Amino acid sequence: MGKWTRRGFITAGVLTTGALVVGVGIRPGHRAPKLAGMVTSEDETLINAWVKIDTDNVITAIAPHSEMGQGAQTAITQMLADEMDADWEKIAFMEAPATEEFANYALAREYAAGNLTLPRFMEGTVDGVFMAMTKRMELQITGGSTSVRFTGQRGMRIAGAAAREMLIKAAAKDWDVPATQIRSEDAYLYHDASERKARYADFAAAAADYMPPAQPKLKSSADFKIIGKSKQRLDIPSKVDGSAVFGIDIDLPGMKYAAVKAAPVIGSKITSIDARGVSTMPGVVKIIKDDYFVAIVADGYWQASQALGQLDVRYENSPAKDLNQDAIFENFRQSMSAAVSEGKEKKDIAYGDARKALDSAAQVFEAEYSVPFLAHACMEPMNATVRIEGESAEIWTGTQNPLSIRNAVAETLGFKKDNVTLHNQFMGGGFGRRSSTDYPVMAAKIAAQCDFPIKMIWSREETTQQDWYRPASISRFKIGLDEAGQPVSWDQQYIDKLDPPEASHPIYNLSDVFVHYVESDHHIRFGPWRSVDHTQHGFYIESLVDELAHAAGQDGYTYRRALLADKPRHLAVLDATAKAANWGRTLPDGHGLGISIVESFGTICAQCVEVDMSNGEPKVTHVYSVADPGFVVNPDGFAAQIESGVIYGLTAALHGEITIEEGRVMQSNFHDYPIMRMADAPEIHVETINSGARLGGGGEPGTPPTAPALTNAIFNATGQRIRNLPVMTGLTSSV
Amino acid sequence: MATLIVNGVSHEIEADPAQPLLWALRETLKLNGTKFGCGIAQCGACTVHVEGQPVRACQTPLGAVDGLEVTTIEGLADADGQMHALQQAWIDHQVPQCGYCQSGQLMSAAALLAETPAPSDADIDRAMQGNICRCGMYGRIKSAIKQAALQMPQPSPEPAMQETGDIDAEETTNG
Numbered sequence: 001m002g003k004w005t006r007r008g009f010i011t012a013g014v015l016t017t018g019a020l021v022v023g024v025g026i027r028p029g030h031r032a033p034k035l036a037g038m039v040t041s042e043d044e045t046l047i048n049a050w051v052k053i054d055t056d057n058v059i060t061a062i063a064p065h066s067e068m069g070q071g072a073q074t075a076i077t078q079m080l081a082d083e084m085d086a087d088w089e090k091i092a093f094m095e096a097p098a099t100e101e102f103a104n105y106a107l108a109r110e111y112a113a114g115n116l117t118l119p120r121f122m123e124g125t126v127d128g129v130f131m132a133m134t135k136r137m138e139l140q141i142t143g144g145s146t147s148v149r150f151t152g153q154r155g156m157r158i159a160g161a162a163a164r165e166m167l168i169k170a171a172a173k174d175w176d177v178p179a180t181q182i183r184s185e186d187a188y189l190y191h192d193a194s195e196r197k198a199r200y201a202d203f204a205a206a207a208a209d210y211m212p213p214a215q216p217k218l219k220s221s222a223d224f225k226i227i228g229k230s231k232q233r234l235d236i237p238s239k240v241d242g243s244a245v246f247g248i249d250i251d252l253p254g255m256k257y258a259a260v261k262a263a264p265v266i267g268s269k270i271t272s273i274d275a276r277g278v279s280t281m282p283g284v285v286k287i288i289k290d291d292y293f294v295a296i297v298a299d300g301y302w303q304a305s306q307a308l309g310q311l312d313v314r315y316e317n318s319p320a321k322d323l324n325q326d327a328i329f330e331n332f333r334q335s336m337s338a339a340v341s342e343g344k345e346k347k348d349i350a351y352g353d354a355r356k357a358l359d360s361a362a363q364v365f366e367a368e369y370s371v372p373f374l375a376h377a378c379m380e381p382m383n384a385t386v387r388i389e390g391e392s393a394e395i396w397t398g399t400q401n402p403l404s405i406r407n408a409v410a411e412t413l414g415f416k417k418d419n420v421t422l423h424n425q426f427m428g429g430g431f432g433r434r435s436s437t438d439y440p441v442m443a444a445k446i447a448a449q450c451d452f453p454i455k456m457i458w459s460r461e462e463t464t465q466q467d468w469y470r471p472a473s474i475s476r477f478k479i480g481l482d483e484a485g486q487p488v489s490w491d492q493q494y495i496d497k498l499d500p501p502e503a504s505h506p507i508y509n510l511s512d513v514f515v516h517y518v519e520s521d522h523h524i525r526f527g528p529w530r531s532v533d534h535t536q537h538g539f540y541i542e543s544l545v546d547e548l549a550h551a552a553g554q555d556g557y558t559y560r561r562a563l564l565a566d567k568p569r570h571l572a573v574l575d576a577t578a579k580a581a582n583w584g585r586t587l588p589d590g591h592g593l594g595i596s597i598v599e600s601f602g603t604i605c606a607q608c609v610e611v612d613m614s615n616g617e618p619k620v621t622h623v624y625s626v627a628d629p630g631f632v633v634n635p636d637g638f639a640a641q642i643e644s645g646v647i648y649g650l651t652a653a654l655h656g657e658i659t660i661e662e663g664r665v666m667q668s669n670f671h672d673y674p675i676m677r678m679a680d681a682p683e684i685h686v687e688t689i690n691s692g693a694r695l696g697g698g699g700e701p702g703t704p705p706t707a708p709a710l711t712n713a714i715f716n717a718t719g720q721r722i723r724n725l726p727v728m729t730g731l732t733s734s735v
Numbered sequence: 736m737a738t739l740i741v742n743g744v745s746h747e748i749e750a751d752p753a754q755p756l757l758w759a760l761r762e763t764l765k766l767n768g769t770k771f772g773c774g775i776a777q778c779g780a781c782t783v784h785v786e787g788q789p790v791r792a793c794q795t796p797l798g799a800v801d802g803l804e805v806t807t808i809e810g811l812a813d814a815d816g817q818m819h820a821l822q823q824a825w826i827d828h829q830v831p832q833c834g835y836c837q838s839g840q841l842m843s844a845a846a847l848l849a850e851t852p853a854p855s856d857a858d859i860d861r862a863m864q865g866n867i868c869r870c871g872m873y874g875r876i877k878s879a880i881k882q883a884a885l886q887m888p889q890p891s892p893e894p895a896m897q898e899t900g901d902i903d904a905e906e907t908t909n910g
């Protein structure tokens with residue numbers, strides 16, 4: 001076994017501007033228990049927390065990002081592998097465990113350095129300078145399209161380059177040659193003059209003795225061999241033969257199954273249950289009544305859910321019970337009007353003097369738009385498996401937010417954090433839903449009352465009705481126009497500001513802007529939903545601009561061009577989109593073409609939607625999408641993300657609507673919360689532009705432009721303007 | 736008690752005959768590739784073959800499949816472990832995103848190709864209509880099915896037309 005030497009974690013912060021701490025130096029048998037598990041055998045050496053080289057020269061990238069299908073694990077592995085001159089055929093990925101050592105340092109730094117404010121879902125954890133911040137924030141979130149642009153760019157590339165430099169240093173010492181004479185290729189080191197050659201693995205142990213260089217030399221994009229290539233995703237083979245393990249697939253010895261139900265009026269308490277006849281049903285092991293949910297634990301999930309269906313549950317009489325959909329929107333309108341008349345607008349962003357400019361405008365254009373609540377509808381229902389032994393707990397689940405879950409479970413159970421272990425699994429969809437801690441906490445509460453492990457599975461109905469919803473909202477615009485129809489004053493009011501802060505800020509060249517909001521006070525809980533506030537603001541702003549264009553007698557493309565004249569990146573994206581869609585062509589009868597452009601998470605994405613309205617109902621035939629994320633790490637993976645974002649956006653725009661009656665969510669399953677199916681899916685054309693700008697995200701930017709491009713296309717086809725989503729409701733209610 | 740022949744292996748299952756096949760596969764036989772998505776035959780995540788026909792395992796009572804042959808995603812490759820043409824096509828087209836729906840998609844597609852080796856776009860849409868992909872990978876699924884179809888043994892036109900006189904002649908010749 002040899003001597004166990006403790007090595008210092010350099011995550012403590014060797015860093016100068018532009019350089020990142022590359023991780024952890026560790027040897028087999030290291031006592032840091034959370035990391036020791038990653039070293040699977042004695043003859044492996046973990047150079048640092050981001051990269052592992054084992055004895056057969058396989059290099060494993062270790063990153064704190066979970067996989068929900070966005071391909072980010074592969075993309076950031078590419079970034080590591082390229083800088084390291086690794087052999088792509090012999091590379092693997094491992095997700096970093098949920099411990100503070102892996103807190104997402106790069107993410108924190110980017111927020112600190114990039115003049116971005118922290119998303120609200122991270123608030124309350126931020127404190128101090130980012131060095132201290134990382135640990136304290138315990139950031140380990142997959143969301144906000146952060147993996148590639150933050151962890152990949154700021155962490156992985158540097159880690160890879162540093163690891164390579166350390167290996168070269170070690171070889172140079174051993175071979176007694178200058179480091180500059182050593183070259184690296186496909187995970188081998190060469191000294192050509194003396195014809196010496198060694199595998200990285202041969203020097204892994206020696207290299208671990210060096211501190212990683214704080215500023216390793218990074219490749220220029222011309223030298224990339226792996227970055228920028230459409231490498232096949234590492235997780236895909238396991239997803240075609242049923243072997244991929246999702247949270248719901250965990251199987252523990254002696255495990256029982258739990259079916260659960262919370263109050264239909266979210267957040268209400270359960271007053272009593274009548275379990276007569278239920279406890280004797282086949283397979284039923286335990287009936288648990290919590291303040292906020294009931295659970296039936298049984299030998300099988302079906303037995304548990306059958307029994308749950310028979311359980312008589314009484315709920316408290318919450319005031320939220322009287323709330324209906326119409327009242328929610330009516331309250332929005334009243335509070336918006338009141339805020340203006342009482343001068344109580346909450347300022348979002350203001351420059352120039354919009355109110356004054358409005359007075360001198362030649363004309364005023366006003367419009368009101370609305371969007372409904374939306375559920376995430378992840379394909380895999382919420383679930384978590386928990387085993388509690390003594391004072392420690394283990395959790396198996398798929399989450400975008402591992403550290404928060406670990407902490408929330410520790411707090412719920414009154415356990416020490418170090419005694420709670422999270423085993424993160426593949427997620428059958430995340431889209432923001434799996435950044436909440438509610439479902440693992442619920443499973444932990446159930447497990448705490450059982451002396452065996454439990455797998456808790458939410459029904460589809462429960463998953464739909466106990467979501468954290470994309471907020472319903474209204475937006476009102478008052479736009480002052482000059483004689484030519486150009487905006488000279490921009491006043492936007494809306495309901496609820498969440499994240500990211502810039503979502504409501506117009507990208508257009510405007511001189512006098514006042515954007516303000518009021519906060520809602522209903523009980524429906526909000527959560528980040530793919531692209532968060534950009535979904536509603538993309539729809540509002542891009543619908544409005546289209547209306548202004550038509551009011552000015554111009555088409556949406558030309559009008560936007562003029563307003564973006566000083567923004568070359570935006571113009572390039574817009575132009576390429578129009579070109580891809582062959583903007584201006586004669587369309588088939590009943591067809592319409594609409595355009596939109598939204599910048600979100602650092603990526604500019606424009607889309608043209610072609611819709612066929614000849615049957616009275618929208619049939620989307622084509623979507624043309626062009627995005628500039630700065631640089632595309634994996635072009636095919638990026639394209640898949642955009643395709644996914646488009647379908648997600650179209651589903652929401654056409655059908656997506658969660659309605660509230662008597663305080664409860666009315667939808668329950670895919671029959672009343674429909675998802676776009678193959679026959680309705682359009683052809684999607686995706687292009688990307690590598691402008692070289694700072695890296696943007698991939699998972700979310702494809703969604704926001706879709707809805708407005710669709711409604712603009714419908715207007716183009718029919719002259720009917722859809723101001724209230726979803727389209728299918730808007731079309732019927734406004735006829 | 737029901738007898739299930741799953742991927743060629745026979746199992747005696749002690750369970751309520753009303754219990755859906757899905758839970759016997761996942762919990763009793765530990766074949767977790769077949770997924771639970773909706774429980775009401777709306778999403779197709781649980782699609783398996785019963786005697787070669789695609790069925791939704793969440794709505795198929797054990798009692799109804801007693802003694803029948805069931806194939807799951809774990810049995811889609813052949814006995815030597817050679818992947819089905821669809822599985823290779825799924826990798827070539829990088830179809831899965833989160834991957835959760837894909838067992839069901841593959842089983843629906845495999846049933847389609849077994850019946851209709853050279854499907855038209857409309858055939859594909861029809862066969863795949865019961866399968867939701869929340870990640871929206873429909874374009875890739877369709878392309879992958881078409882690629883795999885090229886590798887399917889195609890029936891020679893004449894006998895096929897004689898045996899099934901109602902088959903559209905175009906369909907049997909365009910592959």
Ligand code: FES
Nearest residue numbers: 772773774779793
């Ligand atoms: S789980 Fe069977 S169709 Fe959805």
Ligand code: FES
Nearest residue numbers: 833834868869870
């Ligand atoms: S790949 Fe995620 S639902 Fe289809």
